[in-house]
Amino acid sequence: MRAHIAIICLSIPLVWGVWGCGRDVAPPKTVVYAAKEETAEPDAVRELNKELARMAAETPHETPPPLGPPVREEQPAPEEPPKEPEPPKTIEELGAEVTALRTEIRRLQDSVNETLDLLVADLHDENQRLRAEVERLSSAAPEKARIERGAIPMPGGDVVAEVEKQAAATPDAPLEPAPEGPPKVEVLKEWGRTAEEAKELGxxxxxxxxxxxxxxxxxxxxxxxxxxxxxxxxxxxYEAVVIDVFDDVEAARDYAERNIKSGEHHVLRIAKHRSTNDDPILLTRGGKNLPVSQ
Incomplete structure (x- = not known):
């Protein structure tokens, strides 16, 4: 565009010169006009250039797109159709679920009780064996045993002290005569499961x-x-039996409610399990385990 305008401006004097070649004397006004055109030509070009520059500045330029692969717009995830609400359960279905939960809770409780009973029985037997060994060592060489216990730290020293205290204590007053006939016992706690219930559990x-x-x-x-x-x-x-007998009601209640066993009042234990061959009946009076013949 700018080149076309410049060509037009330069061709104007050339046309005037050709037009005056056929005349002997150029008109005075024409010469003067041509001189004025030649003088004004640079100004017109400058004005035209300014106008073109102004138009170019005012023309909005579009920003070229960035190089690289086109950016894909993320498509929104399709909306899931709303789930239909489940129909309410009937009373029979709720009752069946409650019954199943109760059965499972009872099974777990029985399993925990059995495990605890066996664990307590093992700990009790181990404690009684340790007591018997301490008594044997004390009676065999009391002075030597006392020196060794004083020189070597021993966990559970309170148990040893209790055994020695019981051995050195004076005998208690004679007990009242026992009533004739089978002794009457009071049940403080009872638990377990029958063979049919055990078969259902596994x-x-x-x-x-x-x-x-x-x-x-x-x-x-x-x-x-x-x-x-x-x-x-x-x-x-029954395949497993765990029965503890106390000669004091309060001691039996403490063991039944708080699992606190009194060695002083624990007098009899019946423990049987199909996986062990230990003596099932033991007299535990005075901290001793004396097997009872069947």
Missing amino acids: PNVSSLKGMILAAPAQLTDEQLAELGRNLYNEYAA
């Missing part, structure tokens, strides 16, 4: 009978042994 679950009893305090060892044999025979159909 092939590896044993039938269980657990009891915590309180017997009269004046029973002799012979009467306690007879009580142990009677209880063992009464519950012989």
Whole structure:
């Protein structure tokens, strides 16, 4: 565009010169006009250039698109259709679910009770064996045992002190005569499961009978042994039996409610399990484990 305008401006004097070539004398006004045109030509070009520059500045320029691959717009995820609400359950269905939950809770409770009973029985037996060993060492060489215990730190020293205190204590006053006939016992706690219930819980679950009893305090060892044999025979159909007998009701209640066993009042234990061959009936009076023949 600018080149075309410049060509037009330069061709104007040339046309005037050709037009005056056929005349002898150029008109004075023409010469003067041509001189004026030649003088004004640079100004017109400058004005034209300014106008073109102004027009170019006012013309909006589009920003070229950026180089590189086109950016893909993220498409919104399709909306999922709303789920239809489930129909409310009937009373029969809710009752069946509650019954299933109760059965599962009872099964778990029985399993926990069995595990705890076996664990407590093992700990009790280990404690009694340790007591018997301490008594044997103390009676064999009391002075040597006392020196060794003083020189070597020993965990559970309070148990040893309790055994020595019981051995050195004076004998208690004679007990009142025991009543004739089978002794009467009070049941403080009872739990377990029958063979049918164990079969429903699984092939590896044993039938269980657990009891915590309180017997009269004046029973002799012979009467306690007879009580142990009677209880063992009464519950012989169970694969696992854990029965603890105390000669004090409060001591039996503490063990039943808070799992606190009194060694002073714990007098008899019946423990049987199909995986062990230990003596099932033990007299535990005075911190000793004396097996009872069946």
